[in-house]
Amino acid sequence: MSAIRTEALTKHFSVGFWRRRPYVALDALTLDVPDGEVFGFLGPNGAGKTTTLKLLMQLIHPTSGRAEILGRPAGDVGVRRRVGYLPEHPYFYDYLTAEELLEYFAALFGYAGAERRRRASSLLDEVGIGAERRFQLRKFSKGMIQRVGIAQALVNEPDLVVFDEPMSGLDPVGRREIREMILRLRDRGCTVFFSSHVLSDAEALCNRVAILAGGRLVTSGSLADMLAFQLRGWELVVTGLTTEALEHARGLGRITKATLLGGDRYALELPLSTPPDRILADLTAHGAQLGSLNPVRETLEDFFMRQVAAVKR
Numbered sequence: 001m002s003a004i005r006t007e008a009l010t011k012h013f014s015v016g017f018w019r020r021r022p023y024v025a026l027d028a029l030t031l032d033v034p035d036g037e038v039f040g041f042l043g044p045n046g047a048g049k050t051t052t053l054k055l056l057m058q059l060i061h062p063t064s065g066r067a068e069i070l071g072r073p074a075g076d077v078g079v080r081r082r083v084g085y086l087p088e089h090p091y092f093y094d095y096l097t098a099e100e101l102l103e104y105f106a107a108l109f110g111y112a113g114a115e116r117r118r119r120a121s122s123l124l125d126e127v128g129i130g131a132e133r134r135f136q137l138r139k140f141s142k143g144m145i146q147r148v149g150i151a152q153a154l155v156n157e158p159d160l161v162v163f164d165e166p167m168s169g170l171d172p173v174g175r176r177e178i179r180e181m182i183l184r185l186r187d188r189g190c191t192v193f194f195s196s197h198v199l200s201d202a203e204a205l206c207n208r209v210a211i212l213a214g215g216r217l218v219t220s221g222s223l224a225d226m227l228a229f230q231l232r233g234w235e236l237v238v239t240g241l242t243t244e245a246l247e248h249a250r251g252l253g254r255i256t257k258a259t260l261l262g263g264d265r266y267a268l269e270l271p272l273s274t275p276p277d278r279i280l281a282d283l284t285a286h287g288a289q290l291g292s293l294n295p296v297r298e299t300l301e302d303f304f305m306r307q308v309a310a311v312k313r
Helices: 049-056 098-108 113-126 142-153 172-187 199-205 223-227 243-251 276-285 300-312
Strands: 002-015 021-034 038-042 064-069 083-086 160-164 191-196 208-213 216-222 231-239 257-262 265-271 289-297
Touching: 002 049, 002 191, 021 049, 021 191, 021 208, 021 216, 038 049, 038 172, 038 199, 049 064, 049 160, 049 191, 083 142, 098 113, 098 142, 113 142, 142 160, 142 172, 172 191, 172 199, 191 199, 199 300, 208 223, 208 300, 216 223, 216 300, 231 276, 243 276, 265 276, 276 289
Parallel strands: 038 191, 038 208, 083 160, 160 191
Antiparallel strands: 002 021, 002 064, 208 216, 231 265, 231 289, 257 265
């Protein structure tokens, strides 16, 4: 079963003052998000990502097309109990504490008494809110509010979590903790659908991605299919490399870039046309030693930029 399915989902907004005209924020989006995966919804600012998420959550309604969540029409009351949602800019009651807020949301989902308190405490632990949970939310930083927002999205133990820019405002430690939490959600069978323009997070987390630009779907599919076999060259790290040996290899046209890492340790970039075993044999004959050999493949950022640039042309 698909966790999310859209067919020709479209949203127009009216813009302008005297002569109002339609602005196409989302243009006939057809998308299928498999159950139990981490799915990245990527695109530059203004691509239509947040519009799509608001349509799925029924915060706004489509001009045309339709969307299904967990096999039911978007907005189905029974489905809403199985979905968690983090908006792009979460805003909560300033004078409640984090504990009180989580207990309030837990009560909305039917948790009572001790179970409600246990659920709130467990989630605040999971997102890294410690003693601050007893402070009023108006005293929280943006990153701490983001953590609380993630916790409220999980209060009902959802089968599907929809995150709009979940890493926004988080420091490096927080980003790592939330990435680990997303993987734990996936491992227990929860589908995680998140929008982002931070491509390194998507590359580290996602089974599949979709790229949106100008309100249109540019491409979607498995990251492995998008990035596999697109080898650009090799990175060879060697130690004991003399200047003479390096210049000899450069003279043969076998090295495109050499970066000194420290001492006599170098990172060498080799073109795809150069078999790494040959250059390694040549360098070791001159006294160098192998540190590591890694393929250099196209990254998600490379792929993303190429796809978006193609739409703009």
